[in-house]
Amino acid sequence: MKKPLHKHIGGHAKKVHSHFTKYLYERDTIFATIWVFLFIVVLGSIPLNLGVINPIKLSLKDFDSNDLSYSKLGKGTDTKLDSNIVLINIGYADREVLSMMIDKAASMKPKVMALDAYFSGPREPHQDSLLTETFERNKNLIAAAVLNLSGEDGDTVTLTGNYINTASQYAFVNIFNDSLSTIRSYEPFFDDYAKKRYKSFSAAIVEAYDPVAYKKLEKKGTSKVIINYTRSLKKYQLIQYEDLLADNVESSSIEGKIVLFGYINEDPNDISDKKFTPMNSRYYGKSIPDMNGIVVHANIISMALEDNYIKKLPSWANLLIAVLVCWLHMSFFVRYYLESHIWFHLVAKIAQVLSAIFFVWLGIYLFDKYRLKVDLKLSLLVIVLAVDVIYFYEAWAVWMHKKFNYKTVFKPHHH
Amino acid sequence: MKKYLFLILLFLSAATVFGQGNSFLLYSFKGNVSILENKVESKAKVGKTLTSTASIKVPAGSAVTLICNEAAMFTIGKPGTYALTMFGDSCRVSSNSVSANYVKYVWAQMTKPSGSAGSNRKAYMNTVGAVSRNINNVWIDTRLDTVNYSGLVNEFPLSWKSYADAKDFEFLLYNSDNVSAPFFTTYVSKLKIPVKDFAKKIKPGTSYFWTAAIKGEVNEELKVFNYVTKEAFEIILDNIKKQGAAFEAPAEQAYRIGFMLEDAHYLAEAFEYYTKAATLDTANALYRTTLMSFKKDYEIK
Numbered sequence: 001m002k003k004p005l006h007k008h009i010g011g012h013a014k015k016v017h018s019h020f021t022k023y024l025y026e027r028d029t030i031f032a033t034i035w036v037f038l039f040i041v042v043l044g045s046i047p048l049n050l051g052v053i054n055p056i057k058l059s060l061k062d063f064d065s066n067d068l069s070y071s072k073l074g075k076g077t078d079t080k081l082d083s084n085i086v087l088i089n090i091g092y093a094d095r096e097v098l099s100m101m102i103d104k105a106a107s108m109k110p111k112v113m114a115l116d117a118y119f120s121g122p123r124e125p126h127q128d129s130l131l132t133e134t135f136e137r138n139k140n141l142i143a144a145a146v147l148n149l150s151g152e153d154g155d156t157v158t159l160t161g162n163y164i165n166t167a168s169q170y171a172f173v174n175i176f177n178d179s180l181s182t183i184r185s186y187e188p189f190f191d192d193y194a195k196k197r198y199k200s201f202s203a204a205i206v207e208a209y210d211p212v213a214y215k216k217l218e219k220k221g222t223s224k225v226i227i228n229y230t231r232s233l234k235k236y237q238l239i240q241y242e243d244l245l246a247d248n249v250e251s252s253s254i255e256g257k258i259v260l261f262g263y264i265n266e267d268p269n270d271i272s273d274k275k276f277t278p279m280n281s282r283y284y285g286k287s288i289p290d291m292n293g294i295v296v297h298a299n300i301i302s303m304a305l306e307d308n309y310i311k312k313l314p315s316w317a318n319l320l321i322a323v324l325v326c327w328l329h330m331s332f333f334v335r336y337y338l339e340s341h342i343w344f345h346l347v348a349k350i351a352q353v354l355s356a357i358f359f360v361w362l363g364i365y366l367f368d369k370y371r372l373k374v375d376l377k378l379s380l381l382v383i384v385l386a387v388d389v390i391y392f393y394e395a396w397a398v399w400m401h402k403k404f405n406y407k408t409v410f411k412p413h414h415h
Numbered sequence: 416m417k418k419y420l421f422l423i424l425l426f427l428s429a430a431t432v433f434g435q436g437n438s439f440l441l442y443s444f445k446g447n448v449s450i451l452e453n454k455v456e457s458k459a460k461v462g463k464t465l466t467s468t469a470s471i472k473v474p475a476g477s478a479v480t481l482i483c484n485e486a487a488m489f490t491i492g493k494p495g496t497y498a499l500t501m502f503g504d505s506c507r508v509s510s511n512s513v514s515a516n517y518v519k520y521v522w523a524q525m526t527k528p529s530g531s532a533g534s535n536r537k538a539y540m541n542t543v544g545a546v547s548r549n550i551n552n553v554w555i556d557t558r559l560d561t562v563n564y565s566g567l568v569n570e571f572p573l574s575w576k577s578y579a580d581a582k583d584f585e586f587l588l589y590n591s592d593n594v595s596a597p598f599f600t601t602y603v604s605k606l607k608i609p610v611k612d613f614a615k616k617i618k619p620g621t622s623y624f625w626t627a628a629i630k631g632e633v634n635e636e637l638k639v640f641n642y643v644t645k646e647a648f649e650i651i652l653d654n655i656k657k658q659g660a661a662f663e664a665p666a667e668q669a670y671r672i673g674f675m676l677e678d679a680h681y682l683a684e685a686f687e688y689y690t691k692a693a694t695l696d697t698a699n700a701l702y703r704t705t706l707m708s709f710k711k712d713y714e715i716k
Contacts, residue, residue, distance in 0.1 A: 073516040078508050081440065081485040086462070234488060237442065243461050250441075253462020281593075361517050368513040 023338075024331040028409050032334065032393040033327045036385050040378075062181050062276075065360045065376075066367045067283035070229065075368055076279070079230045082302045084209070086110070086237045086257050087294060089264040090117060093241055095127035095164075099134040101241045102261065106138045108254040112208040114142040114201065116173065116262035116294045118161025128164065136166040142204045143167035147174050147190060155193040171204035175275070175296070182276045183296055185224040188217055202300040209258050210305055217304050226310040226373060228303045229279050233295050238264065258301065262294025310367075313374045321374070326382035329355065330390075337390055338409060348387045355383050436467025437506045439481045439499055442488065446477025451496070467499045484508075493679070504646060552579040553627055553634050558712065561639040563680045564610060565648035566619060571683030573640075574607035574714035575627045583630035588613055591622045594637060602630060607714045610683065619644040641680075651679065666696035670705070682713060 023029045069075035088105060090098060098117070105113060122128055135141060146161040162170050175186050188203040199207065207214040217225075239249055263273050274289035275296055281287075303309060332351065336344045359376045366372040393410075400406035441450075441463045448459040451470040459471070459479065471491065473479055478492040481499075483506035491497060555575045562573065577584070586608045587597035599616045601608070608627075617623060622641045628634035655675045659668055673688030689709050693702040709715070 068517070068520070069513055072520050073513045074511040075513050078486065078511055081482055083485065237440070237462055239461055240443075243443075248444075248458075248460055250460040250463040252464075357521055361514065364517055365514055 021331065023334045023409070024327070026331075026334070026409055027407065028393070028397060029327065029331045029334050031397075032386075032389060033323065033330045035393050035396070036326050036330070036382050036389045037323070039385060039389060040381065063284055064182070064184065064278065065363055066373065067182070067278040067280070068360070069364050069368055070279045071281050071283040073364065076230050076232070076235075079235055081235050081237065082231060082298070083237075084258055084305055085298050085301060086239060086254055086259050087233075087264060087298060088239045088241055088244060088259060088261045090115075090241055090261050091263065095119070095123055095131045097241070097245075098261070099127075099130040101244055102134050102138060102141065104244050105254060105259050105261075106140075108249075108251040109256065110140070110254050110259040111256050112140055112142065112205055113138060113259045114144075114171075114205050114261065114297075116144050116201065116260060116297060118144045118146055118173065119163040120161055121163050131164050132166050135164055139168045140208065141167055142169045142171055142201070142208065144173040144201055145170040147172045147198060151193065153193070155191075157190070157192040157196070157198060159198075169204055169208075171199045171201040173201045173293070173297075175293075180276070182278060182280070183227065184278060185226045186300060187222060187224055188220055189222045191222050202297050202304065205258060205260075205297075205301055206304045209301075213304050213307065216307060226312060227296070227300055228308050228310045228371065229277055229299050230302060230306075230308065231295075231299055232279055233264065233266065233292070236295070236298055260294055260298055260301075262292065262297070264292045264294060308371065310371045310373050313372060315375075318375045318378060321376070322378040322382050325355075325359070325379040326386060329383050329386050333386055333390055334409070337394075345387075352383055352387070356380055359383075436500065437483050437503065438485075439465040439467070439469075439483050439502070440485065441465060442480040442482050444477065444479040447474050448472065448477050448479045465499060467503075470496055470498045472496045481505075501650065504644070551634055551636065552581070552629050552632060553577055553584070555627065555636060555638055556712070559638055559682075561641065561680050562682055563641045563643055563648075565643055565645060565681065565684055566614065567645065567648065568683040568687050569611040569614060570609065570715075571686060572607035572609045572714055573625060573627070573638075577606060577629060579629055581629040584627050585630050586613075586627050587625065588616065588640075589624040589626075589637065591624060594624055617642045620647075648681070648684070651681070652676075652684075655679075664696075666692045666699065666702065669695060670702055673705075677709070685709070686713070686715060 088101065090101065093101065098115070102113065102115065119131075135143060143164070144161065145159045148158040148160050150156045150158065159170065159172075161173075172190065174190075175183055177183050177185075186200065186202075188200050190198045190200075192198070203214070203217055206217055237253060239253075243249055265272065265274075268288060271289050273293045275291055275293055276287065276289045277291045277296065280290040329351065333344070333348055336347045340347075359379055363374050363376045366374050397406060397408040397410045398412050401408050401410075402412075441459055441461060443461055444459050449472045450457050450459055450463065450465065451472060452465070452468070456472070465471070465481075471479060471481075473491050473494055473496075475494040477494070478490055480488060480490045481502070482488045483502065486508045487506050489502065489505040553575050554577075559573060564571075573586075575584070583602050583604055584606065586601050586603055588599040589597050599613055601612065617640075619642050622639060624637040625640050626634045626637050652672070655672050656668075658675070659671060663671070669688045670692035673685045673692060676682075676688060677685035686709060689702070689706045693699070693706045696702055
């Protein structure tokens with residue numbers, strides 16, 4: 001007699017279920033899982049940087065699978081233009097023209113203006129005088145400065161780049177990051193040794209524009225904040241300074257908004273003030289920087305104003321996920337190792353590939369839907385290590401069995 | 416009665432909702448672009464918000480970029496006066512499913528043959544360690560600088576001339592946002608490639624760059640190939656058709672449409688109308704010679 005369909009499906013489901021759970025509660029599975037983590041701890045404790053001879057580690061140093069979302073999966077392509085922010089490209093304008101463009105923009109009554117350029121010393125005196133006066137006149141202008149850190153702990157601050165010193169507020173433009181690495185996070189505040197707080201450029205702008213949003217940002221303190229990149233340059237209103245000075249700009253597009261003056265160049269060969277971001281079209285290996293610094297600041301401001309912060313899963317939760325993943329995989333691998341050893345390597349490799357695809361997707365999905373960043377690197381590592389650890393564990397368990405009568409499902413000379 | 420009144424009200428409110436136009440932000444422009452709002456013409460200004468009742472006037476050599484509903488960006492570079500109501504299609508923003516795109520991406524990567532410089536020399540031969548100071552051996556007629564294509568006529572080739580005695584030519588097609596690597600290359604022995612040979616690789620509503628080079632050489636001169644949607648082409652064709660004189664014979668109309676389409680860089684479509692004009696009035700020497708010149712110019716056999 002033919003079996004009904006639901007029984008067929010149910011039978012298969014049971015079979016698959018048993019593949020994972022048959023050895024799930026075996027002592028060997030649990031101990032082999034522990035051994036995987038012991039290996040990671042031991043290897044991680046070697047006080048040598050073995051990455052120098054590990055090209056994979058070197059090339060993946062700056063890798064984050066979530067970058068795929070931006071570069072290949074179209075995340076952010078349907079984001080709307082940020083109507084709070086207007087970018088003005090200052091190009092290679094000198095100090096006199098900078099002064100003219102700031103005054104011109106100010107006449108259109110923006111709520112906040114910020115200049116992402118710093119001035120280290122004197123130039124032509126008349127130009128310096130004009131810019132000094134412009135800075136003094138426009139109280140809603142935030143100027144950029146650079147924090148120079150010195151002292152043993154790097155917590156003694158000297159402010160530089162503020163030669164034109166009449167702005168009502170200076171904020172630091174340092175992004176404490178390797179210039180060749182992807183800018184994924186920033187520090188909204190910096191406290192010096194005397195606990196004097198310095199505001200970052202974007203934090204100062206948010207404070208001036210939206211005090212409520214600033215309160216939320218302030219709670220994050222000096223810790224690193226992950227930047228939620230939602231917009232490329234095309235998602236901000238961009239004005240060329242020539243258009244501004246030629247009266248080709250509608251004043252309502254600036255009135256009441258944040259005006260960011262900065263250098264912008266869309267030519268991929270011009271990498272001046274360009275940073276690597278997760279929005280880079282090439283998310284691994286060698287590449288060229290993709291986003292002008294002012295657009296990075298704009299993304300940070302957009303994130304703060306829209307309360308669109310990325311939440312990060314705590315380390316203990318990432319560890320817990322890795323333990324569960326390892327345990328489940330170990331149970332599955334042990335089953336094939338003992339019962340269908342001929343298929344073990346094939347099944348293990350396929351399982352590793354499928355698990356990698358699944359966990360990368362899971363990370364991307366949580367990041368995209370819930371702005372939750374889960375670090376699944378450890379989970380992927382344990383899946384890779386699990387296969388090798390089984391061999392070691394078998395030998396260890398058999399030795400323990402001989403010496404201390406340790407009960408194990410592994411038999412001497414199993415294969 | 417109440418039921419009918421309710422239905423009428425429902426219909427009217429629905430019509431009001433759908434009738435509400437899109438809003439357009441003037442993102443950037445070059446040249447003397449102007450705006451027509453409530454019959455008043457004013458100079459275009461960056462950052463100006465326009466309703467769909469406005470029109471935009473683009474003179475020759477000018478271009479304007481608009482953003483519809485703060486999301487969809489498009490550029491008008493062709494001279495003319497455009498009512499913004501006609502850009503409803505450009506306001507559509509495709510919703511992206513990151514998960515679906517992930518599956519597609521993983522599958523595309525897994526099924527893509529892996530190649531290396533050692534095993535696939537042909538694919539990597541364009542990486543050279545020098546600047547080019549050569550005279551380009553391939554010349555592409557400036558009339559082919561921009562080709563607009565509707566997909567309705569397949570029998571049209573992209574052609575070029577060669578100054579060198581070469582047997583094989585490489586045709587390369589690039590996505591407009593990535594001119595560093597072609598997404599389609601093929602080798603041809605003739606000095607042309609019919610559009611139908613790569614029609615399946617391109618999508619309507621997308622712009623591409625193309626070039627041709629002698630096999631083993633590089634031609635950095637890129638030409639534009641706009642694959643417009645059928646709907647966009649029909650709007651243009653309707654506009655052209657409406658511009659005819661009151662008493663226009665079918666052959667005259669076909670010839671005029673062919674001429675205007677050629678002027679608008681719809682070359683494949685122009686060829687169809689020139690052929691129609693010559694067929695409808697076989698005695699007309701102008702129609703015949705124009706068709707012959709057109710075929711000669713664009714290497715149509």
